[in-house]
Amino acid sequence: xxxxxxxxxxxSVPEGAIVSLNCTYSNSAFQYFMWYRQYSRKGPExxxxxxxxxxxxDGRFTAQVDKSSKYISLFIRDSQPSDSATYxxxxxxxxxxxxxxxxxxxxxxxxxx
Amino acid sequence: EAGVAQSPxxxxxxxxxxxxxxxNPISGHATLYWYQQILGxxxxxxxxxxxxxxxxxxxxxxxxxxxxxxxxVDSTLKIQPAKLEDSAVYLCASSLSGASTYEQxxxxxxxxxxx
Numbered sequence: 001x002x003x004x005x006x007x008x009x010x011x012s013v014p015e016g017a018i019v020s021l022n023c024t025y026s027n028s029a030f031q032y033f034m035w036y037r038q039y040s041r042k043g044p045e046x047x048x049x050x051x052x053x054x055x056x057x058d059g060r061f062t063a064q065v066d067k068s069s070k071y072i073s074l075f076i077r078d079s080q081p082s083d084s085a086t087y088x089x090x091x092x093x094x095x096x097x098x099x100x101x102x103x104x105x106x107x108x109x110x111x112x113x
Numbered sequence: 114e115a116g117v118a119q120s121p122x123x124x125x126x127x128x129x130x131x132x133x134x135x136x137n138p139i140s141g142h143a144t145l146y147w148y149q150q151i152l153g154x155x156x157x158x159x160x161x162x163x164x165x166x167x168x169x170x171x172x173x174x175x176x177x178x179x180x181x182x183x184x185x186v187d188s189t190l191k192i193q194p195a196k197l198e199d200s201a202v203y204l205c206a207s208s209l210s211g212a213s214t215y216e217q218x219x220x221x222x223x224x225x226x227x228x
Contacts, residue, residue: 006155032215043117043219044156051215088155092215098144098168101209101217103155 003027006089006104015113019076023089023104028072030102032092035074038106039085047087048074052059079111115139117220125226131193134223138186138207141167146217147190148204156204162188163210169194195227 006023013019015061021035032051036044048063050056062075072091076083089104118137126132132161138145143164159178161169164185173180177226182188192199202224206217 034215041224043206043221044217045219046216049215093204096168098161098163099214100169101158103148103157105153105155 001026004089004091004102004104007107009014009086009106010108010110012110012112013024013079014088015079015081015111017079017111019079019083019109019111021076021087021089021107021109023072023091024070025072025091025102027093028067028070030091033063033072034090034092035063036088036090036102036103037085038088044088051107079109081111081113084110117205117207117218119203119223121223123224123226124197125228128197128227129194131191132195132225133189133191134203134205134225135164136188136190136205136220138188138205139218141209142207142218143185143210144208145188146204146206146208147180147188148206150191150202150222152201159190192225195225197227200225200227209228 017062032048037047038044050063053065053067060077060078071072086108088106092099092101096101120135145162147159150156159173160180162182175220180190201220206219208217
């Protein structure tokens with residue numbers, strides 16, 4: 001079992017739709033939960049992070065963490081064509097003397113005008 | 114603030130040849146990462162440096178891959194000899210160190226094609 005799994009894509013939605021992107025994890029030692037966005041032929045960039053169970057909102061984006069179920073989600077409201085990208089969940093835990101970050105495989109999203 | 118710089122952006126080599134990638138992290142970032150991202154997959158950590166020292170190289174194929182970080186700043190990743198399965202994007206990232214830090218800053222990557 002992989003430490004971090006992500007809903008497979010690709011995902012294609014019409015402009016204005018609500019998008020739900022999901023990841024599960026197996027190791028309860030993960031403490032920080034991040035979502036990165038990666039445009040084609042670019043490096044990933046941090047979109048949101050959280051470290052507690054519950055919801056965190058930033059504009060059209062909401063990150064949700066359920067530590068009891070080992071499940072995280074990213075919701076995008078009023079999706080725009082500019083949201084078309086690959087979304088990577090990432091999780092961080094402490095490893096003796098350094099932080100270890102594991103990325104999910106990513107979900108490709110296309111928002112159709 | 115200047116971002117993470119990587120070169121070259123693209124490289125095409127034949128199998129069994131060698132190749133080197135260069136990364137210049139954001140100034141002041143103690144932690145530097147090299148990732149391999151195969152098409153359609155998430156980034157896979159190859160090696161993580163904390164200042165000059167290696168803290169995680171558990172997924173680095175040490176028989177063919179090597180990396181160094183000079184004076185705790187720039188870093189190079191080398192592959193020798195390359196195999197077809199090494200075709201991927203090699204991403205360099207850097208971050209501040211510390212338990213409460215969470216953001217990695219990525220460079221644009223080097224796209225390697227091995228023929």
